[in-house]
Amino acid sequence: MKTVVIYKSISGFTKKYAEWIAEELKADLLEYKNTNIDQLRIYDLIIFGGSLHAAGISGVNIIKKNLHILTDKKIIIFTTGASPQREEIFDEIKQNNFTPEEQEKIQFYYFRGGFDYNKLNLPNKILMTLFKWKIQHNRNKSPDEIGMLAAYENPMDFTKKENIDKLLKYANSL
C-alpha cells in the first residue's frame, strides 16, 4: 500500500510523531506547506497530522475540503496537543473537528505532544500568553491547568513512540 504522511508542526512535536509513523510504515513524508492535493493522488493511504490549536486541528482542511476527490483513498488523521491522552479529550476533539460523515471516512487518533513556549512564533506566543493570563485568573484551576502553567516555565515533552502503536496496527491491517 503506497502511503504518505503529511504533517503540520510548529514546535516539532507533531513532526516527531509523523517521522516515527513514516519510518515504521516505510511511507513518504511531506511537510504541509510543501504539499498540494494533486501530489496525493498516487497514494492509497494518506495520513495527516497537525497540532491542536484552540481545539482545532491545524491544517486539517487540506483533507476535509478534498474528501470528495479522495474517495478511493484510506485516510488517517492524528493530532497532538498539550492535553492529556484521555478518552473524553479524544472524543471532544473528534466531535469538534469532524462531522459524522467525516468520522465514517477518517480514522482518527490523538497523541499527547508537549509544549515549548520558546519554540513558538510571535503570533502563537501572543495567543498563548493570553491563554496563560486566562488560566492565572481562574480561581479554581483544574490539575490540567496547573500543569499547563508549569509548562510555561519548563517545556514539557510527552511524546512517546509507543503512542503510535494503535495507528500502525490499523494501517497495517488495511
Ligand SMILES: Cc1cc2nc3c(=O)[nH]c(=O)nc-3n(C[C@H](O)[C@H](O)[C@H](O)COP(=O)(O)O)c2cc1C
Ligand atoms: C495557539 C495555541 C493553541 C493551542 N491550543 C491547544 C488546545 O486547544 N488543546 C491542546 O491540547 N493543546 C493546545 N496547544 C498546544 C499544542 O497543541 C501542543 O503544544 C502541540 O503538541 C504542538 O505541536 P507542534 O509542535 O507539532 O506544533 C496549543 C498551542 C498553541 C500555540
